[in-house]
Amino acid sequence: MALHIPEAWILLFVIPALVTPAAINHEDYPADEGDQTSSNDNLIFDDYRGKGCVDDSGFVYKLGERFFPGHSNCPCVCTEDGPVCDQPECPKIHPKCTKVEHNGCCPECKEVKNFCEYHGKNYKILEEFKPSPCEWCRCEPSNEVHCVVADCAVPECVNPVYEPEQCCPVCKNGPNCFAGTTIIPAGIEVKVDDCNICHCHNGDWWKPAQCSKRECQGKQAL
16 A cells, blocks of 8 residues: 655655755855954964064064064064063263264264364364464364463554454554653653653553653743
């Protein structure tokens, strides 16, 4: 006796068999957002703790290896606890340094200022110069300019003249002094009027002349 199976039941058995795992499109069943993030993180950000060290560019260094992380010029050693970097106490740069290099762990001065600046001009170390007729200057090793200003003596005349490129005034006509408003030469007696004869003080040319009255010529004529 044959078993009679309804046609509807046969369809129920056939349909599940046609739906295989390969026929399922995983894009239709997106994973949870948390699962996706975790998967991506594992691919991009590997954990190197206890295995090596990573610098700013993503390069991996082995344990015990020395490297320079980022823009630092000081070396680091990769350890299980992470990079251990040198932190030296760098010497101070000379205040007059004109060229500094940063190739090493500490900056180095490659060129120190070896000249002096004075009134807009540069002078070599130990160079002597005269910025004005009355100044004598020298560029010191300290890059500073030391100057001496001439101290002019009191002129021996009442009408001194300043010559070009000379610091102190000169008496072109020799020593002299004033007798009133009249200039008389030193060393001789000068009759300044009918009654007075004058002469200059010896060495004190800036003082008025010494005058003495004599018998006036007008009285002698009477």
